Amino acid sequence: MLLMFCSMTLLAAVLTTLPASAQSDAGGWSGSTGEAEQEAPEEQAPEEQAPEEEEEPTASDSAPEGEELLSPEQMAAAAAVPEVSRAQIEWLRPRLRKLPPNPRAQVDYTAYTLDFGEVRIGLSNTQIGILPRTQVGTNLPLNLLGIQNANVKVNPLRLGRMDLAIQGSGYRYTQEDFAAQYWAVGPTLSAVLSERWGMHLGGQYWSVAMDGTFSAGEVYAAFGMVDDLGLFPNIAYQGQAASARLAVDYRLNRRDSFVLDVSSVLWMQDMTGGGAKVPAMLAPYAATGEEWSPLNSYRATVAYQMDLKRLSLKAGVGVSSPNYLWVLSSFEASYRFGGSTKADERRQRAAWRQDRRGQRSGGPEAP
Numbered sequence: 001m002l003l004m005f006c007s008m009t010l011l012a013a014v015l016t017t018l019p020a021s022a023q024s025d026a027g028g029w030s031g032s033t034g035e036a037e038q039e040a041p042e043e044q045a046p047e048e049q050a051p052e053e054e055e056e057p058t059a060s061d062s063a064p065e066g067e068e069l070l071s072p073e074q075m076a077a078a079a080a081v082p083e084v085s086r087a088q089i090e091w092l093r094p095r096l097r098k099l100p101p102n103p104r105a106q107v108d109y110t111a112y113t114l115d116f117g118e119v120r121i122g123l124s125n126t127q128i129g130i131l132p133r134t135q136v137g138t139n140l141p142l143n144l145l146g147i148q149n150a151n152v153k154v155n156p157l158r159l160g161r162m163d164l165a166i167q168g169s170g171y172r173y174t175q176e177d178f179a180a181q182y183w184a185v186g187p188t189l190s191a192v193l194s195e196r197w198g199m200h201l202g203g204q205y206w207s208v209a210m211d212g213t214f215s216a217g218e219v220y221a222a223f224g225m226v227d228d229l230g231l232f233p234n235i236a237y238q239g240q241a242a243s244a245r246l247a248v249d250y251r252l253n254r255r256d257s258f259v260l261d262v263s264s265v266l267w268m269q270d271m272t273g274g275g276a277k278v279p280a281m282l283a284p285y286a287a288t289g290e291e292w293s294p295l296n297s298y299r300a301t302v303a304y305q306m307d308l309k310r311l312s313l314k315a316g317v318g319v320s321s322p323n324y325l326w327v328l329s330s331f332e333a334s335y336r337f338g339g340s341t342k343a344d345e346r347r348q349r350a351a352w353r354q355d356r357r358g359q360r361s362g363g364p365e366a367p
Helices: 002-017 020-026 072-077 086-091 140-144 216-222 339-360
Strands: 119-122 126-131 134-138 148-159 162-175 178-192 197-215 231-251 256-269 298-307 311-321 332-337
Touching: 086 339, 140 148, 162 197, 197 216, 256 311, 332 339
Parallel strands: none
Antiparallel strands: 119 126, 119 332, 126 134, 134 148, 148 162, 162 178, 178 197, 197 231, 231 256, 256 298, 298 311, 311 332
C-alpha cells in the first residue's frame, strides 16, 4: 500500500509539470471508464466579411495621362457642336486658287528642282527627279529631229530662303559631212523675297563648235518642207560666250502667277567663225559678219502661268534680238506627276472628299 501510494504521488507530480499542449495531446481521462478520448477542436464559424465598397471612377482614372475629363457640371453646361452644312463643306474644298503659293514650285528659270520621283513631261523638256534636289532631262522633240541632248540640275545648297543650283546641258547634231555640238554650264541663285515674290539670277558659260558642210535640206525635210538655202560648205566654227538671266515671279496663289524673264549675252568670242557663213538656225547669236553687242543678243518676256493639278500652261509676249527668239521661252505646256508635293495635295483632296461623304451620310466617315 505504501508503494502504491508513493507511485500515485509521483505520477501526479509529473503530470502537474507537463505543459497544457502536451496534456491535450495525451488526451483526458473520462470518468469511471478510464479510457482516453481525444477532444475534437471546436469549429469556429467563419467571420462574415463586409462587402468592399466600389470606388467611383474619377476623371483622372479614365483621362489620358496629363489630361483631365470634364466634370459632370462642365459636361452639362457644354454646348453641342453645330453640324457643318454642305455649303461650308464646299467652302473648305482645297482648290488650288484658294491655297497659299508654293514658292519653290517652278523649275524652269529657278534654282529649284523636281521632287524625288516626280516626272515632268513638257513641250521643251522631259525631266525626272532622280534624287532629292537632283533632276535630269532631255528635249524629246529635238531628239526626234536627230539632235541628241541632255540636261541636269543639282541644288546642293539651301540656306533659309536662298537656294543655289548648278545646271548644265549639252547638244550634238551630225549629218553625213557635218558635226555640231553645244554645251553650257552655270549657277542659278533663287531667293524667296516673300510669300508672293521671288527673284532668280543665273549665269552660263557656253561653247559652240561646228565643222563640215551643213545641209539645210535635211532639217527642212524633217518638217516636210523644201528649203531654198541649199548647202553651207566648209564651216569651221568655234565660239564661246557668257550669258546672264534675271527672272522675277509674282504668285497670286497656288495656281496663278506672273513671270518677268530677261536674258542677254554679255560676252562673246570668235562667234563669226573666221568669216564663214553660219546658218542662224544653228547659232542664232552668231552675228555672221555683223559686230556683236548685247543689243543684238537679248530676250525679254512677260508671261502668265497657270498650274493645275497636274497640267501647267504658260503664255506670254516679249521682244528679242534675233527676232522671235522670245517665243521659245514664252510658251510652254507640261504635265507633272509623282513626288511628295503632288502626294500632299492628293491627300488633302482625299481627306476633303471623305469629310463630304461623312456629311452627306449624317456622320463622320471612318478612315
